[in-house]
Amino acid sequence: MSSGDIAVAVRGLRRxxxxxxxxxxxxxxxxxxxxxxxxGPNGAGKSTTIKMLCGLLLPTSGEGTVGGKDIVRExxxxxxxxxxxxxxFSLYEDLTVGQNIDFFxxxxxxxxxxxxxxxxxxxxxxxxxxxxxxxxxTLPGGYKQRLALGCAILHxxxxxxxxxxxxGVDPISRRNFWDRIYDMxxxxxxxxxxxxxxxxxxxxxRLALIYRGQIIAGGSSADxxxxxxxxQVLEIDAEEPVEALEVISRAGLDGVDAAVFGSSLHVVVADxxxxxxxxxxxLDAAGIGVRKIETILPSLEDVFVTLIETS
Amino acid sequence: MKPLRIKAIAHKELIQIWRDPLSLAMAxxxxxxxxxxxxxxxxxxxxxxxTVVYDRDRGxxxxxxxxxxxxxxxxxxxxxxxxxxxxxxxLDSGExxxxxxxxxxxxxxxxxxxxxxxxxxxxxxxxxxATIALGYINALSEGYASRxxxxxxxxPLPIVDPRIRxxxxxxxxSRNFIIPGLIAIIMAVxxxxxxxxxxxxxxxxxxxxxxxxxxxxxxxxxxxxxxxxFGIGFVDVLLSVLLAVFLFGVPLKGSIFLLMFxxxxxxxxxxxxxxxxxxxxxxxLVASQISMVATFLPAFLLSGFMFAIANMPxxxxxxxxxxxxxYFVAILKGxxxxxxxxxxxxxxxxxxxxFGLVVFAIANRKFRKRIG
Numbered sequence: 001m002s003s004g005d006i007a008v009a010v011r012g013l014r015r016x017x018x019x020x021x022x023x024x025x026x027x028x029x030x031x032x033x034x035x036x037x038x039x040g041p042n043g044a045g046k047s048t049t050i051k052m053l054c055g056l057l058l059p060t061s062g063e064g065t066v067g068g069k070d071i072v073r074e075x076x077x078x079x080x081x082x083x084x085x086x087x088x089f090s091l092y093e094d095l096t097v098g099q100n101i102d103f104f105x106x107x108x109x110x111x112x113x114x115x116x117x118x119x120x121x122x123x124x125x126x127x128x129x130x131x132x133x134x135x136x137x138t139l140p141g142g143y144k145q146r147l148a149l150g151c152a153i154l155h156x157x158x159x160x161x162x163x164x165x166x167x168g169v170d171p172i173s174r175r176n177f178w179d180r181i182y183d184m185x186x187x188x189x190x191x192x193x194x195x196x197x198x199x200x201x202x203x204x205x206r207l208a209l210i211y212r213g214q215i216i217a218g219g220s221s222a223d224x225x226x227x228x229x230x231x232q233v234l235e236i237d238a239e240e241p242v243e244a245l246e247v248i249s250r251a252g253l254d255g256v257d258a259a260v261f262g263s264s265l266h267v268v269v270a271d272x273x274x275x276x277x278x279x280x281x282x283l284d285a286a287g288i289g290v291r292k293i294e295t296i297l298p299s300l301e302d303v304f305v306t307l308i309e310t311s
Numbered sequence: 312m313k314p315l316r317i318k319a320i321a322h323k324e325l326i327q328i329w330r331d332p333l334s335l336a337m338a339x340x341x342x343x344x345x346x347x348x349x350x351x352x353x354x355x356x357x358x359x360x361x362t363v364v365y366d367r368d369r370g371x372x373x374x375x376x377x378x379x380x381x382x383x384x385x386x387x388x389x390x391x392x393x394x395x396x397x398x399x400x401x402l403d404s405g406e407x408x409x410x411x412x413x414x415x416x417x418x419x420x421x422x423x424x425x426x427x428x429x430x431x432x433x434x435x436x437x438x439x440x441a442t443i444a445l446g447y448i449n450a451l452s453e454g455y456a457s458r459x460x461x462x463x464x465x466x467p468l469p470i471v472d473p474r475i476r477x478x479x480x481x482x483x484x485s486r487n488f489i490i491p492g493l494i495a496i497i498m499a500v501x502x503x504x505x506x507x508x509x510x511x512x513x514x515x516x517x518x519x520x521x522x523x524x525x526x527x528x529x530x531x532x533x534x535x536x537x538x539x540x541f542g543i544g545f546v547d548v549l550l551s552v553l554l555a556v557f558l559f560g561v562p563l564k565g566s567i568f569l570l571m572f573x574x575x576x577x578x579x580x581x582x583x584x585x586x587x588x589x590x591x592x593x594x595x596l597v598a599s600q601i602s603m604v605a606t607f608l609p610a611f612l613l614s615g616f617m618f619a620i621a622n623m624p625x626x627x628x629x630x631x632x633x634x635x636x637x638y639f640v641a642i643l644k645g646x647x648x649x650x651x652x653x654x655x656x657x658x659x660x661x662x663x664x665x666f667g668l669v670v671f672a673i674a675n676r677k678f679r680k681r682i683g
Contacts, residue, residue: 051682054524055524055680055681056520056523056524056680056681056682057681057682058681075680075681076526076528076680079524079525079526079680080526082524084521084524086517086520086521086524088517088520089517090516090517090518090519090520090521091518091521092323092327092518093516094326094327094330094331095323095326095327095330099323099326102319102322103319103320103322103323104525105319106315106316106318106319106320106322107316107319107320107522107525107526107527108525108526109313109315109316109526148521151521152521
């Protein structure tokens with residue numbers, strides 16, 4: 001891979017706050033045009049990393065580049081070429097939709113001839129054509145999110161950083177939001193997105209899993225499932241999932257982890273050939289009817305849970 | 312530096328001020344209200360001093376003296392007593408602040424041309440008032456004495472006869488020098504207070520995080536934030552000057568244009584100071600409190616508004632050079648009362664400019680486009 005294909009590269013990046021190590025010597029590379037997912041629970045160090053990449057926070061040690069510019073020495077250069085959407089909604093709530101767009105358009109120095117075109121594009125993308133005169137603070141969460149995205153990409157930056165862009169947004173709006181991200185990625189924009197929604201991670205071309213400041217795994221969603229899930233995942237559709245979980249846990253089978261997933265159980269086992277008859281027998285003995293038991297493709301969440309337990 | 316970015320920020324600030332009734336009220340009502348309150352409350356003139364008279368002479372001369380005192384407007388006779396001890400009662404109870412005791416042979420002595428003593432007792436618990444009252448009485452009795460001497464055809468007794476003229480404030484109205492100084496103090500506080508919220512507010516609301524992730528440059532941000540408040544500050548100065556001239560009747564001898572121009576230089580420093588405080592504070596409450604204390608106290612005590620700088624101990628005198636209100640007080644008093652031109656105010660103008668530029672530069676250095 002030549003360095004010309006790399007949008008973001010980081011080596012040994014570390015950031016501490018007093019004694020607390022928020023980001024612990026991480027290294028990663030993001031290719032141009034990629035949707036790169038940075039996945040991890042709250043407090044894992046996702047936001048701290050993204051802020052260092054955007055030039056908002058200096059690393060304690062380590063190095064990196066964004067669009068070929070150094071994240072310590074050339075932060076102002078970086079800011080010209082990125083769009084950043086912070087975790088907390090940070091547009092002006094006391095400005096109207098149109099005024100917010102005009103403001104960021106002015107700040108990013110969008111050329112006069114393009115200004116109107118970009119504004120209409122953002123309004124359409126956010127579905128806010130009819131509400132351009134509404135105070136931003138009065139908008140529902142999903143609209144706010146898309147407006148924030150629009151304001152962050154008015155200047156059509158080659159790299160886009162999104163920090164938990166869909167937290168607190170309803171599922172339909174989230175879906176809608178991701179459609180926009182895909183559109184931009186297809187148009188050649190590199191998207192670096194953090195999330196703690198495992199289902200959203202499936203949308204990403206490549207992923208890095210971060211836990212307690214360290215990257216514990218990386219690769220495409222399929223890679224991760226293949227590489228890190230040596231064991232199989234069984235989905236058990238039982239009459240009483242909670243009781244069933246208890247029964248299985250009490251049995252204390254070797255190498256078996258069970259968890260409730262919606263209305264069914266996910267049980268991670270070493271070998272399905274041994275486990276399926278054994279589990280059926282245990283549940284039968286406890287008087288719990290099993291409607292279905294089958295091997296499924298593990299979800300990222302299964303991968304993540306397994307990785308955390310072994311790390 | 313891109314003018315378009317400055318314009319975008321200035322425009323945004325203006326919208327935000329306009330949408331926030333509280334900041335709007337603070338911007339325009341506060342200076343007017345402060346000028347009203349302080350303009351009427353702070354007066355160093357002493358009028359209608361309550362006076363009690365013990366006239367044992369009851370002659371034409373003593374009557375004339377007492378009438379003269381009443382007619383001056385400075386004294387109001389609240390009672391006549393017939394016993395020295397009654398004077399004590401008046402003064403103790405505060406019913407009178409001044410007592411004039413005239414001896415039996417007052418008229419007789421004066422007619423013969425012999426010096427006639429006059430006893431005056433003043434309540435010294437308010438020494439400022441007491442000193443002024445004594446001054447009035449001295450002036451009155453001297454005038455009276457020379458008149459009496461003149462009537463008798465004799466030459467007035469004093470060999471040196473001072474003819475005092477008070478320049479710049481011939482009526483010696485304290486309001487005339489208090490109001491211009493007061494405008495300086497009020498503007499010092501208002502200027503810093505106005506801008507002290509702007510940066511802190513963006514940190515508090517989280518909007519700063521978005522802003523510092525853009526390529527906006529620090530001077531653009533600060534100038535953009537200063538501009539709308541600069542306009543507001545100008546309107547405030549103009550309002551204050553209009554009130555001073557038309558409501559308080561303070562004569563404006565100098566040029567209003569020079570006054571506005573120099574106010575602009577002062578506002579630049581004051582508003583920049585507010586921004587600097589805001590950058591350091593990161594919370595609106597802390598920022599507004601710091602700017603109140605940091606501007607009001609020095610401006611009130613060390614600007615020469617209340618207390619003459621020449622009378623301060625050396626250490627304090629040195630400190631006053633760092634108080635911008637000091638120069639603005641001098642400038643406003645100069646233009647209002649003396650009709651000073653720029654040539655006479657060149658030192659104040661220069662130092663005020665230096666203060667503004669230094670604070671502006673520090674604010675630019677202190678502002679970091681970073682979190683933490």
